[in-house]
Amino acid sequence: xxxxxLEVRDLRTHFGAAKAVDGVSFSVARGEVLGLVGxxxxxxxxxxxxIIGLVDPPGTIVGGQIVFDGRDITHSSREEMRALRGRRxxxxxQDPMMTLNPVLRIDTQMIxxxxxxxxxxxxxxxxxxxxxxxxxxxxxxxxxxxxxPHQFSGGxxxxxxxxxxxxxxxxxxxxxxxxxxLDVTIQAQILxxxxxxxxxxxxxxxxxxxxxxxxxxxxxxxxxxYAGRIVESGSVSDVLGSPWHPYTAGLIGSVPSxxxxxxxxxxxxxxxxxxxxxxxxxAFAPRCARADAMCAQAVPLFTAGMREHRCVHPLPExxx
Amino acid sequence: xxxxxxxxxxxxxxxxxxxxxxxxxIELNDISHSFGTRPDFAARLAISxxxxxPAARVQAVDGVSLVVRRGEVLGLVGxxxxxxxxxGRIVxxxxxxxxGSVSWRGKDLKTLSSSxxxxxxxxxxxxxxxxxxxxxxxxxxxxxxxxxxxxHGLVEGGLGVFVDEQFRRAGLDPxxxxxxPHQFSGGxxxxxxxxxxxxxxxxxxxxxxxxxxLDVSIQAQILxxxxxxRERLNLTYLFISHDLGVVEHxxxxxxxxxxxxxxEEAPAEEIFARANHPYTQALLAEVPRLETTKRSFAAIKGxxxxxxxxxxxxxxxxxCPHTMxxxxxxxxxxxxxxxxxxxxxxxxDAAS
Ligand SMILES: Nc1ncnc2c1ncn2[C@@H]1O[C@H](COP(=O)(O)OP(=O)(O)OP(=O)(O)O)[C@@H](O)[C@H]1O
Ligand SMILES: Nc1ncnc2c1ncn2[C@@H]1O[C@H](COP(=O)(O)OP(=O)(O)O)[C@@H](O)[C@H]1O
Ligand code: SF4
Ligand code: SF4
Ligand SMILES: [Mg+2]
Ligand SMILES: [Mg+2]
Numbered sequence: 001x002x003x004x005x006l007e008v009r010d011l012r013t014h015f016g017a018a019k020a021v022d023g024v025s026f027s028v029a030r031g032e033v034l035g036l037v038g039x040x041x042x043x044x045x046x047x048x049x050x051i052i053g054l055v056d057p058p059g060t061i062v063g064g065q066i067v068f069d070g071r072d073i074t075h076s077s078r079e080e081m082r083a084l085r086g087r088r089x090x091x092x093x094q095d096p097m098m099t100l101n102p103v104l105r106i107d108t109q110m111i112x113x114x115x116x117x118x119x120x121x122x123x124x125x126x127x128x129x130x131x132x133x134x135x136x137x138x139x140x141x142x143x144x145x146x147x148x149p150h151q152f153s154g155g156x157x158x159x160x161x162x163x164x165x166x167x168x169x170x171x172x173x174x175x176x177x178x179x180x181x182l183d184v185t186i187q188a189q190i191l192x193x194x195x196x197x198x199x200x201x202x203x204x205x206x207x208x209x210x211x212x213x214x215x216x217x218x219x220x221x222x223x224x225x226y227a228g229r230i231v232e233s234g235s236v237s238d239v240l241g242s243p244w245h246p247y248t249a250g251l252i253g254s255v256p257s258x259x260x261x262x263x264x265x266x267x268x269x270x271x272x273x274x275x276x277x278x279x280x281x282x283a284f285a286p287r288c289a290r291a292d293a294m295c296a297q298a299v300p301l302f303t304a305g306m307r308e309h310r311c312v313h314p315l316p317e318x319x320x
Numbered sequence: 321x322x323x324x325x326x327x328x329x330x331x332x333x334x335x336x337x338x339x340x341x342x343x344x345x346i347e348l349n350d351i352s353h354s355f356g357t358r359p360d361f362a363a364r365l366a367i368s369x370x371x372x373x374p375a376a377r378v379q380a381v382d383g384v385s386l387v388v389r390r391g392e393v394l395g396l397v398g399x400x401x402x403x404x405x406x407x408g409r410i411v412x413x414x415x416x417x418x419x420g421s422v423s424w425r426g427k428d429l430k431t432l433s434s435s436x437x438x439x440x441x442x443x444x445x446x447x448x449x450x451x452x453x454x455x456x457x458x459x460x461x462x463x464x465x466x467x468x469x470x471x472h473g474l475v476e477g478g479l480g481v482f483v484d485e486q487f488r489r490a491g492l493d494p495x496x497x498x499x500x501p502h503q504f505s506g507g508x509x510x511x512x513x514x515x516x517x518x519x520x521x522x523x524x525x526x527x528x529x530x531x532x533x534l535d536v537s538i539q540a541q542i543l544x545x546x547x548x549x550r551e552r553l554n555l556t557y558l559f560i561s562h563d564l565g566v567v568e569h570x571x572x573x574x575x576x577x578x579x580x581x582x583x584e585e586a587p588a589e590e591i592f593a594r595a596n597h598p599y600t601q602a603l604l605a606e607v608p609r610l611e612t613t614k615r616s617f618a619a620i621k622g623x624x625x626x627x628x629x630x631x632x633x634x635x636x637x638x639x640c641p642h643t644m645x646x647x648x649x650x651x652x653x654x655x656x657x658x659x660x661x662x663x664x665x666x667x668x669d670a671a672s
Binding site for chain 2: 039040154183184185187188189210211212213216240250251252253254255256257258259261262264265266267268269271272
């Protein structure tokens, strides 16, 4: 892999007492797809928002570093981040209406997005917008440009948002569950298009999801989050094929296709912890069958080659 | 991969699952249901002055016949807007179909006395997708669960003891019963919805995307609860979901719906091994499965057509890779293609 486009070091983003993200480190190489998975509330979105500089108050980055293309952007000003966001990095949200303005026509919004970062004529900007729509598989893009967002289906809207994200051929995209609300057939279409576009442009991508199956086909590497921390990371085949952390193993085991039809599913007992009241030791301990006294102490990060995990009793039976 | 947790113990015995001999509990006979899009004032004025056309109607369910046998889990699958929820509501007696008949234990609901109809309706309960929107935010969990059985006189002994028992059955701690819905997690709220449905002692549960909003680990807990309850209470299910992995896991039989029509119906193993209908085949090809190697996605072309103006003939023809001239004109009928396996596609005529 080439040098890292993005490096996140010991990121801590807190909302008052709630330690939504608490010591997250990872890097993404050029052209690499990283899948960030975990249950709802584990801190995936807050990690994404921290990187692109859109953490809502009272949330603040209280520690750590975000280095983009060799530059520390952790505490960049709003203006600097806005300039970076349009051109070099982009975020796609679960709800396309977070990006689209309901009262403006698609062409108005896309032309504005082009002209915000590049000094081009309206006609050229429009042509760029049309090409971008065509690229994400929207039929008759010339006509569709004149439509309002509500005249599109959910899948079409999400494609428009992807087209906007790709307008400036960013080096880096964060996609936060962009297909979770869509049908399988539409999801498959969008995933196919994303996969192709990212490969063509050598774009780096973080794909946030709680759906392991999506990540298993899309990503090169996977990072599993639990209660504000990455508890395991590595290549997709290593982590999904032989998980070391009991939480990862539990997640994989709960997927219906990993179970015999009609039999009880393997389930992780209990619930996601409250990130405002985390223990000193492993946050997964109350739900973990392997927990013992050692787990009550702070768990360090263990590294083995390209793999990392945070567990004092990793699953040996999975080691090949 | 195996995990040696005590939870891995398999559920014994299939009960009446899938056995063709079991009597039909619910039978839908040529059910159709359409919704009028409500015209606004200007449109109504235009219509009354004969200046405008009456608003288009959505044919949400179009000539569906379906049998659910006692003790089985019938999975109902289809894309958004294809009519799954509408069909589920018809089965649960919440919506009366525009045409066609519904029979409960072999008797047409229309021929039943009003008290027998009420009784039949109570026997079928529905569990919804959004566990928050379906619970009244101003009522305590105990009231949500206890109200219907109290009204229907199903509570023997004290209401408190009764509610505690319902909570335990759904895997909830009765100590939490004085809380309001917003004080529960998503998974717990879904358990309240389940406790509420089970409190009136139904025989039949319609689960409409009941695990769709939940994380995979919570989803596994709720699916296990459904399977346990089926065993313990001998329940029958119509299990609506767009998630084929979930449906494959829990169902004995599966029906596939496309734009208001059932296009294929078969035992679960059969449909996942030998799908007949081109739409089912396309759907199955697109299920994201857990894989350990990166793979490219292949996609069915085209969007779901608007239900306001569905294509003629076979509704799937604009997206089907095998379309023939007659597919554009003639609606394919459901035909038996193997034991217990029905499909509605003209290719089956060509083959035989
Ligand atoms: N009350 C209503 N008024 C008008 N149209 C309706 C109404 N309810 C449903 N429809 C329409 O009927 C069709 C079928 O809707 P239904 O809710 O049954 O779909 P579904 O298969 O459950 O979809 P989803 O997977 O999104 O829940 C859709 O086109 C929908 O827009
Ligand atoms: N605006 C906010 N105010 C307070 N807490 C927040 C806010 N946004 C997120 N959180 C908290 O941060 C934690 C992580 O949230 P999030 O990153 O959205 O999770 P995920 O995306 O993994 O589902 C959760 O406990 C959530 O409640
Ligand atoms: S550190 Fe202990 S409690 Fe945490 S996952 Fe590992 S074994 Fe379980
Ligand atoms: S009837 Fe024709 S269009 Fe419809 S699924 Fe069969 S081959 Fe395709
Ligand atoms: Mg999120
Ligand atoms: Mg529905």
